[in-house]
Amino acid sequence: EDKVVQSPLSLVVHEGDTVTLNCSYEVTNFRSLLWYKQEKKAPTFLFMLTSSGIEKKSGRLSSILDKKELSSILNITATQTGDSAIYLCAAGLWKDSNYQLIWGAGTKLIIKP
Amino acid sequence: DTGVSQNPRHKITKRGQNVTFRCDPISEHNRLYWYRQTLGQGPEFLTYFQNEAQLEKSRLLSDRFSAERPKGSFSTLEIQRTEQGDSAMYLCASSLGGNFNYGYTFGSGTRLTVV
Numbered sequence: 001e002d003k004v005v006q007s008p009l010s011l012v013v014h015e016g017d018t019v020t021l022n023c024s025y026e027v028t029n030f031r032s033l034l035w036y037k038q039e040k041k042a043p044t045f046l047f048m049l050t051s052s053g054i055e056k057k058s059g060r061l062s063s064i065l066d067k068k069e070l071s072s073i074l075n076i077t078a079t080q081t082g083d084s085a086i087y088l089c090a091a092g093l094w095k096d097s098n099y100q101l102i103w104g105a106g107t108k109l110i111i112k113p
Numbered sequence: 114d115t116g117v118s119q120n121p122r123h124k125i126t127k128r129g130q131n132v133t134f135r136c137d138p139i140s141e142h143n144r145l146y147w148y149r150q151t152l153g154q155g156p157e158f159l160t161y162f163q164n165e166a167q168l169e170k171s172r173l174l175s176d177r178f179s180a181e182r183p184k185g186s187f188s189t190l191e192i193q194r195t196e197q198g199d200s201a202m203y204l205c206a207s208s209l210g211g212n213f214n215y216g217y218t219f220g221s222g223t224r225l226t227v228v
Contacts, residue, residue: 004155034216042117042204042219043156088155096169101217103155 002027004091006104014112017079021107023089024071031099032092033065033072038106039085046074048092076109084111117220119205125226126195133191134223138207145188146217147180148204149173156204162188195227 007022025033032050036043047056049065049072056063060079065072076083086108090101118137126132138145144163148156159178160170164185174180177195182188192199202224206217 036216041221042206045216045218048216090155100158100161100169103157105153105155 002091002093002102004089004102004104006087006089006107008107009105010108010110012110012112013079015079015081017111018075018077019079019109021074021076021087021089021109022071023074023104024069025089025091025102026070027091027093027102029094030067030070030091031094034090034092034101035063035072035074036088036090037085038088043088046087079111081111081113084109117205117207117218119203119220119223121223122221123224123226125228128197128227129194131191131193132195132225133189134203134205134225135187135189136205136220137187138205139209139218140186142207142209142218143185144208145182146206146208147188147190148206150202150204150222151200159190192225195225197227200225200227 004025013019032048034048035046037046047063052065052067060077063074086106088106090103092101120135124132146161147159149159150156158171159174160180162182165182177193180190202222204219204222206219208217
């Protein structure tokens with residue numbers, strides 16, 4: 001069964017700290033790993049990773065994929081209260097000629113001022 | 114057209130009633146997805162369309178659920194004889210065919226509460 005597991009489930013840190021969120025996957029016909037940030041409403045897209053070992057960066061956020069370990073991490077440096085959210089990862093795979101996403105349950109991140 | 118639009122934003126209904134949600138995807142996106150999300154869980158796939166064709170339905174989509182995308186543009190999701198377990202956020206997303214570089218674009222969702 002295809003599955004995506006995120007850890008930790010929740011994390012509380014102080015502003016300015018650096019956090020690392022983990023995502024591991026077991027899927028057939030893996031194609032990509034996506035990270036989303038979800039605040040009160042719908043998830044907003046952060047990164048899509050397809051190649052192992054190549055870091056993607058956007059401001060204080062960065063992510064990297066390790067296909068050998070079937071995992072990805074999302075780093076946030078110098079955290080701010082606005083980073084408080086649920087961070088979701090999803091594995092993209094081909095199934096029956098269709099591209100689909102298998103989602104993790106998310107990591108709830110709380111940044112204290 | 115700046116994103117995926119969903120209506121209504123909130124819906125409270127009595128158990129046993131029927132409800133219908135609407136999703137307007139980004140106009141050039143030919144794929145449209147419905148997900149359901151409950152508290153503490155990632156989005157669960159329900160169904161998806163490529164243009165007007167419904168290509169896949171999850172086992173989660175019982176006979177009480179039906180989705181349409183009659184002209185390949187907007188889509189509706191209907192739940193008949195609602196049950197309390199149907200209470201969730203229903204998310205719609207769209208994408209442009211095989212261009213996955215930007216993931217899926219989600220709407221703000223419709224939060225359904227069945228009382």
